[in-house]
């Protein structure tokens with residue numbers, strides 16, 4: 473469980489009172505997650521998730537919270553942030569940290585997905601991209617290329633020569649891709665940018681929601697799709713591509729929004745970009761850890777393997 477900040481029952485009661493969400497019955501720290509402090513709040517009116525933001529600032533947060541609200545209103549199943557009944561604000565303060573209370577989604581994460589789950593994620597991802605076109609706020613993906621360039625020199629001293637060589641050469645390749653005309657032609661908009669298996673809820677084969685939008689930002693839609701393919705349609709042990717699950721996700725995505733010529737051209741490059749992004753962030757979290765109770769850093773070598781697989785076996789679109 474990642475609980476960086478302990479919240480007392482009294483603090484939770486005071487927050488619930490301001491939002492008129494009922495009387496507190498239980499406050500429980502949530503297992504899983506590595507970025508923020510999360511609690512389940514149960515009241516006599518329902519269940520909610522309280523998040524205290526540990527890295528994001530009050531200036532950055534409205535983009536994410538209003539995006540969730542916008543998508544929820546557009547019919548995409550995402551948790552809707554709850555407002556203070558007097559001020560109407562959806563960004564709160566708890567224990568001196570910016571905080572949000574959102575609806576608790578039903579269902580559970582599907583950690584061993586089949587093709588049917590990948591198809592459901594692909595179709596909903598495309599619907600989410602289209603719904604995001606009318607969202608007016610803008611904020612870059614804060615874990616995009618500039619952050620990779622900034623963070624690579626910090627993690628490089630911790631790597632052996634082979635891994636360091638791969639990181640340097642892939643970063644050079646991604647800077648080259650980002651300067652290309654095909655890249656400039658990619659459609660873009662608000663993207664989730666971290667839609668892994670543990671950030672989607674299912675009830676059986678029925679997708680019940682996308683959550684954890686706190687790495688979202690304006691970026692290419694293709695990057696978002698690549699991040700999903702790199703998690704949902706690979707063999708976790710080896711990092712190898714799983715053709716059946718990838719085909720299901722791509723076909724379902726394209727059933728809603730067909731890929732453009734530039735997207736088809738750059739899919740392999742973006743799969744590599746998605747692997748590099750999470751390799752760097754996992755290295756950073758692993759070698760420069762933060763204090764939190766029961767925080768479990770993700771294994772960085774997993775994304776080194778995924779990246780090597782993506783380079784050695786470029787995906788072919790039929």
Ligand SMILES: Nc1ncnc2c1ncn2[C@@H]1O[C@H](COP(=O)(O)OP(=O)(O)O)[C@@H](O)[C@H]1O
Pocket residue numbers: 474502503504505506507508509510521551574575576577578670671683684686
């Ligand atoms: N809106 C929600 N509905 C249901 N469960 C949630 C919701 N938000 C978070 N959770 C639960 O909390 C866990 C950690 O949340 P997550 O957003 O991944 O953490 P972090 O903000 O640290 O990335 C999730 O794996 C999930 O079980």
Ligand SMILES: N[C@@H](CCOP(=O)(O)O)C(=O)O
Pocket residue numbers: 504505506507666668670671684750753754770
């Ligand atoms: N999905 C990322 C890191 C963020 O993890 P989350 O559990 O907080 O969504 C990874 O796997 O590296």
